[in-house]
Amino acid sequence: VSIDEIHHRSGIDPWFLAQLAELVEAEVAWQSASRPDDAVAAAAELRSMKRLGFSDRQLADLSGIKEAAMRGERHRLGVRPVYKTVDTCAGEFPSSTPYLYSSYDEENEAAGSEGRETVIILGSGPNRIGQGVEFDYCCVRAALSFRELGYRTVMVNSNPETVSTDFDISDALYFEPLTLEDVLEIVQIEQPLGVVVQLGGQTPLRLARGLEAAGVRILGTSPEAIDVAEDRGRFEAVARELGVAQPPSGIAFSVEEAVAVAERVGYPALVRPSYVLGGRAMEIVYDEPSLRSYFVRAARVTPEHPVLIDSFLEDAFEADVDAISDGTRCVIGGVMQHIEDAGIHSGDSACVLPPYLITEEQVEQMRAHTRAFALKLGVVGLLNVQYAIRDGIVYVLEVNPRASRTVPFVSKTTGVPLASLAAAVAIGRTLDELGLEDDVLQPYVAVKEAVFPFSKFQGVDLVLGPEMRSTGEVMGIADSFGMAFAKAQISADGALPLEGAVFITVNQHDKNAVVPIARRFHGLGFRIYGTDGTARHLRARGIPAERVLKVHEGRPNAIDLIVSGKIQLLVNTPLGKLTQQDDYAIRRAALQQRVPYTTTLSAAAAACDAIIALRSRAGEVRSLQEWHELAREMSAEWTG
DSSP, X not given: OOHHHHHHHHOOOHHHHHHHHHHHHHHHHHHHSOOOSSHHHHHHHHHHHHHTTOOHHHHHHHHTSOHHHHHHHHHHTTOOOEEEEOOTTTTSSOOOOSEEEEESSSOOOOXXXXXXXXXXXXXXXXXXXXXXXXXXXXXXXXXXXXXXXTOEEEEEOSOTTSGXXXXXXXXXXXXXXXXXXXXXXHHHHHOOSEEEOSSSOHHHHTTHHHHHHTTOOEESSOHHHHXXXXXXXXXXXXXXXXXXXXXXXXXXXXXXXXXXXXXXXXXXXXEEESSOSTTTTOEEEOSHHHHHHHHXXXXXXOSSSOEEEEEOOTTOEEEEEEEEEESSOEEEEEEEEESSOTTSOTTTSXXXXXXXXXXXXXXXXXHHHHHHHHHHHTOEEEEEEEEEEETTEEEXXXXXXXXXXXXXHHHHHHOOOHHHHHHHHXXXXXXXXXXXXXXXXXXXXXXXXEEOOGGGOTTOOOOOXXXXXXXXXXXXXXXXXXXXXXXXXXXXXXXXXXXXXXXXXXXXXXHHHHHHHHHHHHHTTOEEEEOHHHHHHHHTTTOOOEEOBOGGGOSSBHHHHHHTTOOSEEEEEOOSSSOOHHHHHHHHHHHHTTOOEEXXXXXXXXXXXXXXXXXXXXXXXXXXXXXXXXXXXXXXXXXX
């Protein structure tokens, strides 16, 4: 197909198509031709391919060899990148900046370690759903901590929009992809004391084994401990040894194996590809047809790409625990309870610190389990453990030996800089030396709320599930849960109404559970509307509820009431991944009219608490520093 024809069909500018054609031609030539015997000619050919941007992995695949073999051949031929500094003055004045990028040129402008002990921090790369600025926060705090401790700090990150790529955060910054090839070349130049992989989320964590195999020292938690936590079979063995309950689960390498595993663990089941972040392609399936449909729509399963299948704990509370360990002692940073029910991704669920519906005994169990996991795995640095509580039993869902997206929230809430402390621990300082107490007393409540981009994407449904969809977060702090939740909603641009009408439409499974919530709204003076089934169910239990027509039943219907301003709050709980068209239209109308909405009953109950707190206006406004001072005073009284 000619460039002109592709341009005519796609509308892509011919200039770009010509560049792509050049890459394709080079790829075909490399794959079809044999390598020159002469070392000089072979080096020139390889350098030409590297200048076009081909990675070692791509060239290895084209040559039918391993990536490590290709890298070894490249090094043998002396084909290595150099690093250039970014000229921030456009050539008008002499400029020396620590911003560096690679090029297969001749002159190297990277200064290297300059005789100082250097620490390399691997950042999180491009922001995306599931991996955002929370990890960048951890990288920044750690970089500043390393500098305070006297180390030269080098940041590797390919995202110029992050704070970690600001000029005053590190001593040197490499704008490079977070791949094994690129990191190894930087290590060769910098000759660091070690590399930190636990702060940038899942992306740098995947490089730990490869870096260790190449002789690079990993600062903090060892690659072996990381692998035990990440490998499903090895982690299950650790949990059994420690006596920690787990939901029934299994691994499948084919569709038929997946069906067998799901039958064994029981429906509903949570299905996801292995090694994902942000819950991508994760789904709750309720029967065999929906499981088979999942593999058609969302994911493939092969021996190289297995899927993980867990029994889904319906009606469970979920909790997150962030902790820090030096290998011999573990301190709990915070225990957070998710406000949304189990099945909502932890990054999308609002959460509260300290927990408000979990018993103190269960909280202590989670603290003890977290310490046990940290010491058993030999964690040195940050640790995040996710739990579910159902029928009084605490289940461990997963252990992540790295920074989590809740570390900034916990640190800002408690005043304990977990990421900064993790940096000190990674280079050998103990928690005792750092003066970190076992318990952080917190005489107030903090709520983290997720922020969603639904208003920017017209075709996206608002229903939350196991796949992460939020793009930001806010927090509220107050003396009570209700006021903290209210502040978080205001910050997330979802201010709750103090009066008016609530429209309630829930699935059959939630009809009984919504009754006490509807009764609370009625007691607060709200007018209750509902679709036929919900309204009849509420009226039969003594709650006056007016019936509203569904969209397909005629006019005026639910959307008309929302558009006309007669509804101030929407409570809508659809069932399953695919929701009915009416529910979708109602949720979109609420979003467009800026009517606050919830798609879980737990969030609706929290909204009641928040409205009561807003009406009373209890509490006073304090700065974050004043809240922290209050916590320190209480800790001093407790220990004194």
